[in-house]
Amino acid sequence: MIRLRTGDAPLTRLRTPARKNARLSHLGRLLAAIATVLSMAIPLNAQPSAAAVAESGTCESLTAVTLPHTTVTLAESVPAGRHTAPDGRVLPSVPAFCRVHGVAKPVPNSSIGFEVWIPEQGWNQRLLMFGNGGYSSAIDFPSMGGPALAAGYATVGTDTGHTGDDPDVFVQGAANPEIIVDWGHRAVHETIVNAKPIVEAYTGAKPRYSYFIGCSTGGHQALMEAQRYPDDFDGIVAGAPGNNRVALNAGFLWQFLRNHTAGSTSDPIVPAAKLPLLTNAAVKRCRGKDGGLATDDFLTDPRRCSFDPASLRCPAGDAPTCLTKRQVQALREMYAGARDPRTGEQIYPGWPVGSEAPVVDASGTVRVGWSSYWGATEPARANFWRYWVFNDPNWNWWTFDFHRDLRLAQKKLGPIINATDPDLRPLRRSGGKLIMYTGWADPVVSAHDTIDYYGQVVRATSGERQAGSTAVARTREFARLFMVPGMAHCGGGPGPNVFDTLTPIVSWVERGAAPAEIVATKYVHDNPADGVAMTRSLTPFTC
Numbered sequence: 001m002i003r004l005r006t007g008d009a010p011l012t013r014l015r016t017p018a019r020k021n022a023r024l025s026h027l028g029r030l031l032a033a034i035a036t037v038l039s040m041a042i043p044l045n046a047q048p049s050a051a052a053v054a055e056s057g058t059c060e061s062l063t064a065v066t067l068p069h070t071t072v073t074l075a076e077s078v079p080a081g082r083h084t085a086p087d088g089r090v091l092p093s094v095p096a097f098c099r100v101h102g103v104a105k106p107v108p109n110s111s112i113g114f115e116v117w118i119p120e121q122g123w124n125q126r127l128l129m130f131g132n133g134g135y136s137s138a139i140d141f142p143s144m145g146g147p148a149l150a151a152g153y154a155t156v157g158t159d160t161g162h163t164g165d166d167p168d169v170f171v172q173g174a175a176n177p178e179i180i181v182d183w184g185h186r187a188v189h190e191t192i193v194n195a196k197p198i199v200e201a202y203t204g205a206k207p208r209y210s211y212f213i214g215c216s217t218g219g220h221q222a223l224m225e226a227q228r229y230p231d232d233f234d235g236i237v238a239g240a241p242g243n244n245r246v247a248l249n250a251g252f253l254w255q256f257l258r259n260h261t262a263g264s265t266s267d268p269i270v271p272a273a274k275l276p277l278l279t280n281a282a283v284k285r286c287r288g289k290d291g292g293l294a295t296d297d298f299l300t301d302p303r304r305c306s307f308d309p310a311s312l313r314c315p316a317g318d319a320p321t322c323l324t325k326r327q328v329q330a331l332r333e334m335y336a337g338a339r340d341p342r343t344g345e346q347i348y349p350g351w352p353v354g355s356e357a358p359v360v361d362a363s364g365t366v367r368v369g370w371s372s373y374w375g376a377t378e379p380a381r382a383n384f385w386r387y388w389v390f391n392d393p394n395w396n397w398w399t400f401d402f403h404r405d406l407r408l409a410q411k412k413l414g415p416i417i418n419a420t421d422p423d424l425r426p427l428r429r430s431g432g433k434l435i436m437y438t439g440w441a442d443p444v445v446s447a448h449d450t451i452d453y454y455g456q457v458v459r460a461t462s463g464e465r466q467a468g469s470t471a472v473a474r475t476r477e478f479a480r481l482f483m484v485p486g487m488a489h490c491g492g493g494p495g496p497n498v499f500d501t502l503t504p505i506v507s508w509v510e511r512g513a514a515p516a517e518i519v520a521t522k523y524v525h526d527n528p529a530d531g532v533a534m535t536r537s538l539t540p541f542t543c
Contacts, residue, residue, distance in 0.1 A: 131214020
């Protein structure tokens with residue numbers, strides 16, 4: 001099984017580099033485990049010879065490549081074997097490759113760093129760009145130097161035009177609005193536009209196919225490319241896309257405010273310790289009735305589960321095993337999702353039943369759960385509102401108006417950072433293909449929001465008002481959504497959560513073989529070395 005993707009990390013890890021690196025190390029181990037499978041993925045007939053590479057010049061000569069508003073600042077040959085990436089992470093085994101670092105400055109005050117890694121031998125005439133996670137400038141070097149590079153792909157990544165993470169990007173963006181544009185959409189576009197001629201200069205041949213794979217913010221970037229720059233990539237994979245970005249951050253804020261008494265940040269109404277009560281009760285009530293098996297410890301389709309938190313109401317007082325009246329009310333408001341108090345319009349949907357409990361990995365570390373994005377002493381992504389929206393370090397979230405303030409945010413930032421345009425006809429006309437996926441147990445990006453967007457795509461690209469069978473069929477010719485039961489954010493969770501997205505998108509683009517199913521695997525302890533716990537077939541979602 002192959003799963004190449006990056007994901008947003010929970011807030012507790014965004015501020016802890018060691019934990020973020022642990023996640024990427026885990027991804028690296030998964031990628032290494034499936035290197036053999038990837039190396040067999042649909043080879044092209046024509047491959048440049050070593051002589052052709054030599055005639056194109058050495059790797060080091062790429063510093064002389066002339067590109068519009070872009071400078072190649074470094075080009076070095078990296079030998080095969082153990083390699084320490086630019087950020088200090090150690091990659092246990094890489095093939096010999098040419099490492100290129102460049103900086104694009106398309107407008108004043110924009111500075112977009114990017115990396116292009118080109119295999120020294122056996123280039124398969126494909127580019128593969130990996131997306132980013134959260135608001136971090138970290139390039140996914142483990143994926144760039146993983147089995148894709150060994151299989152002949154030239155791999156690409158970008159720092160999205162800034163340095164650091166939350167709060168760095170928000171402080172920098174408030175001082176320099178071009179950073180917001182770069183993070184929002186320009187960095188990925190500028191990076192791939194420059195990567196193509198760099199690879200050609202080294203290999204002597206133009207790339208025949210270009211692909212993008214990302215999850216969370218990487219999924220956001222994927223949909224931004226599909227919408228704004230449909231000619232950049234032939235195939236795009238968008239996992240758990242945080243594309244409805246302004247509304248998503250409003251959703252986080254809604255969760256925090258509904259779970260706290262005004263003015264109190266240290267005493268949540270529903271403590272994190274009670275979240276497993278909700279997930280366990282919902283699964284017990286609905287499994288076997290939602291399209292899954294009666295033995296599942298996750299929900300296959302939460303929409304078919306009529307769970308009410310009132311079923312856990314305490315008979316009297318409070319206890320660890322039940323909910324108070326106040327907790328039931330807070331949870332009902334969180335499940336309902338953020339709404340405009342004046343119009344009643346849904347701002348951001350609530351998170352599905354079954355996504356509440358924290359996900360704990362094999363090491364015992366809590367990765368994601370509702371509490372990871374409640375915020376501890378302040379709302380999750382408070383700095384987004386503090387700096388990018390209001391440019392006020394003293395912003396008071398207790399006074400937030402979900403009508404007035406949200407409209408301000410959407411007007412100011414929506415055109416820059418939202419990837420919500422459902423009209424993907426330009427992508428279809430260009431011949432591009434899109435695979436979307438998300439986990440039903442994702443506590444970060446609501447699966448309901450991803451489904452809502454896909455439904456809009458079906459209607460917009462088909463020209464029909466309703467997402468009927470004809471409209472769905474037309475959309476499936478170039479864009480398909482796969483829902484993953486029991487998967488958390490970009491992986492993990494009690495359900496099958498490891499699957500290949502690269503081979504299906506390559507097959508679709510290059511052979512016209514649209515993915516009718518994708519097999520997902522759940523490993524024991526989420527560790528391939530411990531054996532397979534289960535497999536499930538994922539089929540294209542029908543609106």
